[in-house]
Amino acid sequence: xxxxxxxxxxxxxxxxxxxxxxxxxxxxxxxxxxxxxxxxxxxxxxxxxxxxxxxxxxxxxxxxxxxxxxxxxxxxxxxxxxxxxxxxxxxxxxxxxxxxxxxxxxxxxxxxxxxxxxxxxxxxxxxxxxxxxxxxxxxxxxxxxxxxxxxxxxxxxxxxxxxxxxxxxxxxxxxxxxxx
Numbered sequence: 682x683x684x685x686x687x688x689x690x691x692x693x694x695x696x697x698x699x700x701x702x703x704x705x706x707x708x709x710x711x712x713x714x715x716x717x718x719x720x721x722x723x724x725x726x727x728x729x730x731x732x733x734x735x736x737x738x739x740x741x742x743x744x745x746x747x748x749x750x751x752x753x754x755x756x757x758x759x760x761x762x763x764x765x766x767x768x769x770x771x772x773x774x775x776x777x778x779x780x781x782x783x784x785x786x787x788x789x790x791x792x793x794x795x796x797x798x799x800x801x802x803x804x805x806x807x808x809x810x811x812x813x814x815x816x817x818x819x820x821x822x823x824x825x826x827x828x829x830x831x832x833x834x835x836x837x838x839x840x841x842x843x844x845x846x847x848x849x850x851x852x853x854x855x856x857x858x859x860x861x
Contacts, residue, residue, distance in 0.1 A: 692759040704750060707762040708807060713799065715764070718749075721821050722791050726766050728858040729789060733769060736851050744771040744786065744847075752780030755811040763804070766791045771847070784811040786847050791819045805829065815847050819855070826855065 690710035704715040730748040737744050749764045769787035790800040808816045816829040824839040830846035837843045839855035
């Protein structure tokens with residue numbers, strides 16, 4: 682994942698002025714370019730978003746689910762802007778016309794060859810510091826998931842029923858939702 686020059690401090694204004702089709706994230710004023718996702722990445726994102734949406738809706742839940750691209754200003758400032766693959770927000774006061782101002786309750790990132798280090802390390806610490814309650818890192822190639830239900834962390838396979846800590850009683854078997 683190419684990073685732009687380190688000596689420049691970028692803001693959300695720079696993100697908003699990107700050309701159509703260009704996407705980037707902003708962490709502490711540093712801009713990180715985002716490559717288009719693969720077909721499998723999109724299939725997994727769509728299946729998970731639908732499963733989460735359907736569960737919340739069928740249980741009259743208050744949370745809302747948003748797949749990327751969806752703007753999240755984690756700290757409410759103009760130097761940290763991310764687009765998680767899936768964001769679940771339970772506090773509607775955080776929602777704005779532009780996206781989410783503050784930490785989503787649950788974030789899911791799907792690893793891509795160019796972003797896996799970024800998602801596993803940099804974003805883990807960023808999300809923990811921002812107050813995200815649950816962070817899933819999914820590896821489509823390895824069929825595995827790392828679930829951080831802070832402060833706990835566990836590893837699962839896509840064949841496991843993965844419990845959702847912010848929705849007690851809800852679990853997702855990723856391989857089951859990917860079946861045709």
